Amino acid sequence: MSYRLTVLGTGYLGATHAACMAALGYEVLGLDVDPGKVASLSAGELPIHEPGLEEILRQGLASGRLRFTTSYEEAAEFGDVHFICVGTPQKKGEYAADVSYLDAVVESLAPYLNRECVVVGKSTVPVGTAQRLADKLARLAPAGELVELVWNPEFLREGFAVRDTMRPDRIVLGVVSDKAEKVMREVYEPMLAEGTPVIITDYPTSELVKVAANAFLATKISFINAMAEVCEAAHADVKDLSLALSFDERIGGRFLNPGLGFGGGCLPKDIRAFMARAGELGADQALTFLREVDAINMRRRARMVDLARELAGGSFQGCTVAVLGAAFKPNSDDIRDSPALDVAVKIREQGGDVTVYDPVALGNARKAHPTLGFGASALDAAKGAHVVLLLTEWQEFIDLDPEELGGVVAARKIVDGRNALDAETWRASGWHYRALGRP
Numbered sequence: 321m322s323y324r325l326t327v328l329g330t331g332y333l334g335a336t337h338a339a340c341m342a343a344l345g346y347e348v349l350g351l352d353v354d355p356g357k358v359a360s361l362s363a364g365e366l367p368i369h370e371p372g373l374e375e376i377l378r379q380g381l382a383s384g385r386l387r388f389t390t391s392y393e394e395a396a397e398f399g400d401v402h403f404i405c406v407g408t409p410q411k412k413g414e415y416a417a418d419v420s421y422l423d424a425v426v427e428s429l430a431p432y433l434n435r436e437c438v439v440v441g442k443s444t445v446p447v448g449t450a451q452r453l454a455d456k457l458a459r460l461a462p463a464g465e466l467v468e469l470v471w472n473p474e475f476l477r478e479g480f481a482v483r484d485t486m487r488p489d490r491i492v493l494g495v496v497s498d499k500a501e502k503v504m505r506e507v508y509e510p511m512l513a514e515g516t517p518v519i520i521t522d523y524p525t526s527e528l529v530k531v532a533a534n535a536f537l538a539t540k541i542s543f544i545n546a547m548a549e550v551c552e553a554a555h556a557d558v559k560d561l562s563l564a565l566s567f568d569e570r571i572g573g574r575f576l577n578p579g580l581g582f583g584g585g586c587l588p589k590d591i592r593a594f595m596a597r598a599g600e601l602g603a604d605q606a607l608t609f610l611r612e613v614d615a616i617n618m619r620r621r622a623r624m625v626d627l628a629r630e631l632a633g634g635s636f637q638g639c640t641v642a643v644l645g646a647a648f649k650p651n652s653d654d655i656r657d658s659p660a661l662d663v664a665v666k667i668r669e670q671g672g673d674v675t676v677y678d679p680v681a682l683g684n685a686r687k688a689h690p691t692l693g694f695g696a697s698a699l700d701a702a703k704g705a706h707v708v709l710l711l712t713e714w715q716e717f718i719d720l721d722p723e724e725l726g727g728v729v730a731a732r733k734i735v736d737g738r739n740a741l742d743a744e745t746w747r748a749s750g751w752h753y754r755a756l757g758r759p
């Protein structure tokens with residue numbers, strides 16, 4: 321059977337999911353409470369930067385299979401399967417996740433659900449949320465038990481979102497009935513046909529898989545960054561150390577890149593929400609190590625500021641600093657909890673004259689931090705700089721010519737915050753090259 325799908329919340333996750341599902345041949349209606357977002361998506365203009373997504377958005381619109389709306393009534397009438405993709409940000413001043421957007425979706429959608437359908441939660445949530453929302457759905461939906469909730473966490477990475485959605489490495493389904501499982505297996509049939517592993521489990525396990533995965537990834541990054549701290553103290557080289565570790569297949573080289581650490585709209589807030597939830601459940605001791613993971617991560621940002629100040633001669637007063645990178649990682653315009661911008665702001669606060677450049681995140685950065693300076697290109701941002709900081713490893717920064725950059729700066733001093741450059745090449749061009757965790 322071909323189901324009609326809705327995607328509720330069309331941000332980084334939802335816009336990707338909607339366009340990819342339309343690309344698989346489904347009729348899809350995306351819904352967002354932000355009318356500007358709906359207008360822009362309807363016009364084929366992606367409000368975010370995500371490689372390959374705008375093309376499939378446009379193909380979906382042209383095929384007539386993909387539309388966008390702000391109307392929950394229309395969504396309820398249209399959909400057989402409703403995917404919830406709204407945000408679960410960190411609460412202000414707390415570690416816990418704000419799940420109020422999920423409640424708002426259920427409260428807006430449920431009163432119109434008067435026939436059989438499946439509601440699928442994809443947002444990252446504290447364990448226990450799915451059962452609570454299922455109870456709420458049962459209370460509010462006129463169709464009652466004909467409406468079923470499934471929990472289906474999402475593991476896509478920004479920058480690879482289309483690929484990860486079309487070819488996920490696993491599909492996790494928290495279900496309470498065979499009927500809902502059957503519907504989900506049919507919806508994901510194109511992926512399952514390619515051999516994607518599927519894990520059928522209960523709500524709490526499915527919710528936990530997601531935060532456990534992010535906790536593991538964050539821990540791996542902080543592990544190598546803890547090694548970087550020790551390398552700094554011992555005059556050893558964390559890049560060589562990481563490479564040597566990577567050949568042990570039990571360890572592997574992925575997520576073992578030392579540097580400025582993790583940011584973004586997921587890893588930082590997810591480990592904090594996980595700790596908060598474990599605390600509520602009386603299992604806080606189990607996750608105390610995540611406090612250290614978080615602390616190691618934040619220390620990398622402080623260390624970067626210290627290293628930059630050292631190169632600036634001990635003070636940022638009267639010092640011009642070029643910051644290359646604003647996005648939390650390359651191939652994204654997402655600046656949520658961006659380590660690069662965090663460092664830029666701290667240096668500005670300490671009196672530095674900071675100019676930031678990023679290939680796609682400048683608009684977002686300027687909006688969030690109007691007091692920072694912004695350049696039109698890497699060379700423009702570096703004009704007259706006493707120190708250059710590479711904080712997001714965009715390919716165009718890795719490809720920079722040390723001679724050309726050297727021609728515009730006031731001093732050839734660079735800190736490679738992502739261990740992305742070839743130290744020898746830069747030193748050969750007369751640059752004072754420093755990197756986190758390396759001599």
Ligand SMILES: NC(=O)c1ccc[n+]([C@@H]2O[C@H](COP(=O)([O-])OP(=O)(O)OC[C@H]3O[C@@H](n4cnc5c(N)ncnc54)[C@H](O)[C@@H]3O)[C@@H](O)[C@H]2O)c1
Nearest residue numbers: 329330331332333352353354406407408424425443444474
């Ligand atoms: N961004 C990722 O790479 C990613 C990957 C996996 C999981 N997740 C999880 O997915 C969820 C969404 O993340 P995101 O990065 O897409 O967030 P986002 O902020 O980019 O998008 C959320 C969208 O929901 C909309 N919205 C808010 N309230 C709404 C409502 N009541 N009804 C309809 N729409 C509403 C917002 O306007 C926004 O467009 C989070 O729980 C996140 O942890 C994100």
Ligand SMILES: O=c1ccn([C@@H]2O[C@H](COP(=O)(O)OP(=O)(O)O[C@H]3O[C@H](CO)[C@@H](O)[C@H](O)[C@H]3O)[C@@H](O)[C@H]2O)c(=O)[nH]1
Nearest residue numbers: 474475476477478541575576577581582583584586648649
């Ligand atoms: O070896 C590494 C790998 C990553 N990072 C940093 O870690 C952060 C997160 O990177 P990544 O995980 O690639 O980005 P996200 O798009 O936030 O994806 C994560 O968060 C998503 C939302 O939950 C999950 O779906 C993904 O599986 C999970 O990888 C970025 O700041 C990276 O610069 C490092 O410092 N070193």
